[in-house]
Amino acid sequence: DRELTVLGIETSCDETAAAIVRRDPFGNGTLLSSIIRSQFKDHEAYGGVVPEIAARAHVQVVDKIVEAALNEAKLDFGDLDGVAATAGPGLIGGVLVGLVTAKAIALVHDIPLAAVNHLEGHALTVGLTEGLRPPYLLLLVSGGHTEFLKVGGAFQYEKLGGTIDDALGEAFDKVAKMLGLGFPGGPAVERTAASGDPYRFDLPRPLAGRPRPDFSFSGLKTAVRQVALTHAPVSRQVAADLCASFQKAAGDVVRDRLRAAMTIYEASGLPRRLVVAGGVASNRTLRTALLKECEASEYTFHAPPPGLCTDNAAMIAWAGANRIAAGLVDGLDVAARARWPI
Ligand code: KG4
Ligand code: ZN
16 A cells, blocks of 8 residues: 545536545545535526536536646646546536546546545545544435445445435425525525524424334425415515424434434444535534434444535545555546446
8 A cells, every 4th residue: 555646526516626635555534635616606597507507617617626726735747646536426417527537637647547426425525534434324415315324344335225205405405495595505594594493383204203214305395385385475584484494304304314224224233433424414403413313322423524515526536545545446438427326
């Protein structure tokens, strides 16, 4: 094992990001630079991410973002020992842009390429931020995914349960949209909820008490819509109370579902550690609910800092560095994938 300096590129949704990490021979990581350019202004008018616009915007800036990451780390291409890019899952046009860029860098500079699963990037971020390595129980909560995974060892994932309809991030985004809070929705709902009463509206806790650690959020989302319609036009106070009540319900649901996941995870005898990752993991109410359950169930609780929960390239560089260190290198013919479960 030797020291590895790896460039990561992330373009699977509406952030163009590049970052550089260094991984020492003992498996410890240092973040040397991280650049994120959000496209949200390009999509704002449409109330959601438009795939074609996203892909074109990535093409326009990806080279500059890579250059900025190298500059911030005071490095040149010649200093890199590897390059990693998200190869899926995500919006295929955007994924192609990042992956092709990484392939070109690998070819020209004769360095290994790692085609990284975006979800694995989220899953391993705590290795970079606090040196935590598997095994652990993972809750992945993003815009497209909401699932529990048993991370048994390096690159070993077993899905324990997941959502049967919306992802939690999607539910946050839809609630924001129906209340006219703008896009992206998660942070807007959290901000609006800050001045609200979480006990004002009685919202459902779907699947509470079920033994399988699955989720369902469509009923909760519909209940929010009903309240909004009943109170139309929605005042600032109703919006705040409704967002607070929604966040409380989401937190309660996730805590209840976590208990079900813990029961299954514990049967494998693995150490009691919970990692939460993905964009929604930056939500304070959710983090608090999970932390409380961890305290009650004697688990240690781990989450990346909020800025590394939402999409970034540091997690891609880090996952790539770990893959390259383990000899898991991809050929230049590796394909981009819109769907790719871990
Ligand atoms: O991981 P991520 O950045 O992108 C995906 O891989 O999907 O997650 C994005 C999701 C969006 O649905 C966004 O609204 C949500 O994470 N999100 C939040 C917060 N910040 C981002 N949800 C709740 N509270 C937040 N503070
Ligand atoms: Zn993500």
